[in-house]
Amino acid sequence: MDFKGSEPVVGPRSEDALPETATAAVKVVVVGGFGVGKTTLVGSVSEIRPLTTEETMTQAGVGVDDTVGVERKSATTVAMDFGRISLNDELVLYLFGTPGQQRFWFLWNGLFDGALGAVVLVDTRRLEVSFDVIGRLEERGVPFLVAINSFPDAPRHPIEELRTALDLPAGVPIVECDARDRASSRDALIALMRYLHSLAASREVS
Amino acid sequence: MRGGDEEWDEGTPERLYVITGGRSAPTENSSLDLVTLIVAKSGPTPGMQPEHAAILRMCHSPLSVAEVSAYLHLPVSVVTVLIDDLLSTGRVLARAPVAAAQLPDPALIEAVIHGLQRL
Numbered sequence: 001m002d003f004k005g006s007e008p009v010v011g012p013r014s015e016d017a018l019p020e021t022a023t024a025a026v027k028v029v030v031v032g033g034f035g036v037g038k039t040t041l042v043g044s045v046s047e048i049r050p051l052t053t054e055e056t057m058t059q060a061g062v063g064v065d066d067t068v069g070v071e072r073k074s075a076t077t078v079a080m081d082f083g084r085i086s087l088n089d090e091l092v093l094y095l096f097g098t099p100g101q102q103r104f105w106f107l108w109n110g111l112f113d114g115a116l117g118a119v120v121l122v123d124t125r126r127l128e129v130s131f132d133v134i135g136r137l138e139e140r141g142v143p144f145l146v147a148i149n150s151f152p153d154a155p156r157h158p159i160e161e162l163r164t165a166l167d168l169p170a171g172v173p174i175v176e177c178d179a180r181d182r183a184s185s186r187d188a189l190i191a192l193m194r195y196l197h198s199l200a201a202s203r204e205v206s
Numbered sequence: 207m208r209g210g211d212e213e214w215d216e217g218t219p220e221r222l223y224v225i226t227g228g229r230s231a232p233t234e235n236s237s238l239d240l241v242t243l244i245v246a247k248s249g250p251t252p253g254m255q256p257e258h259a260a261i262l263r264m265c266h267s268p269l270s271v272a273e274v275s276a277y278l279h280l281p282v283s284v285v286t287v288l289i290d291d292l293l294s295t296g297r298v299l300a301r302a303p304v305a306a307a308q309l310p311d312p313a314l315i316e317a318v319i320h321g322l323q324r325l
Contacts, residue, residue, distance in 0.1 A: 011264025025241035051276035087321025
């Protein structure tokens with residue numbers, strides 16, 4: 001049976017443990033359609049191998065409660081990948097890659113509450129999937145930038161053309177990004193932070 | 207032979223119901239965020255529910271709620287219930303995330319930029 005030491009050890013590998021001094025965490029959400037490269041981006045900047053957290057959506061959760069008889073409850077599992085960057089001894093950044101469909105967002109209560117901001121990862125071959133995401137972030141007042149993941153066979157558009165196509169307000173930055181590349185993904189995050197900094201500064205002035 | 211029983215699927219609502227003793231996630235009352243860092247104040251004690259014990263073991267150094275969920279292969283909503291149990295009995299500490307939604311502090315943003323530049 002279950003004697004001491006026979007239980008599997010679950011938890012981070014010792015090299016993935018945070019220092020005792022880690023006292024505060026911030027989060028950034030990477031939003032985009034299926035296959036746009038969210039997990040790739042998270043993985044290329046994360047100091048740990050990306051982890052997956054899952055949330056189950058039961059039938060009750062989607063508003064169906066007329067299940068008759070003894071049928072087994074069906075559950076849909078929705079996964080979200082995330083990574084981590086230790087910014088200094090105290091401060092840790094978590095990056096969550098979340099599906100673009102807003103109906104999944106509520107599964108992780110408070111995903112956007114307290115988030116510094118969001119990166120909307122866009123595939124120029126499928127611009128239309130980004131419209132809804134951008135609209136929802138605007139509604140929620142989450143500051144974001146748009147990162148164009150440069151797929152080799154994707155059509156190239158001038159940035160201003162994309163701004164018009166995506167109906168983006170003038171201030172929202174658009175950057176190009178190769179999600180596979182650590183430096184390129186890091187630069188997209190830094191661009192988001194500079195944008196947030198300018199927003200905070202302009203608010204202080206007004 | 208296992209009769210007509212279905213396999214015990216790890217992710218079924220039934221199993222999750224058992225782990226939390228039938229409680230659903232106190233999402234409104236819980237102060238826990240995905241990135242709240244959890245630190246154990248002590249190790250597990252005999253007779254403790256295995257999931258509680260596992261959380262205490264893995265949180266000997268700080269770990270976010272999201273990471274606890276990933277390592278335990280349990281939904282955040284379930285892990286939140288379990289961590290709230292441990293908080294109420296004083297077995298773990300929670301280090302609240304930096305709230306930034308409406309007014310990010312420029313100094314905080316600068317710290318993030320400096321950290322990213324070192325990557």
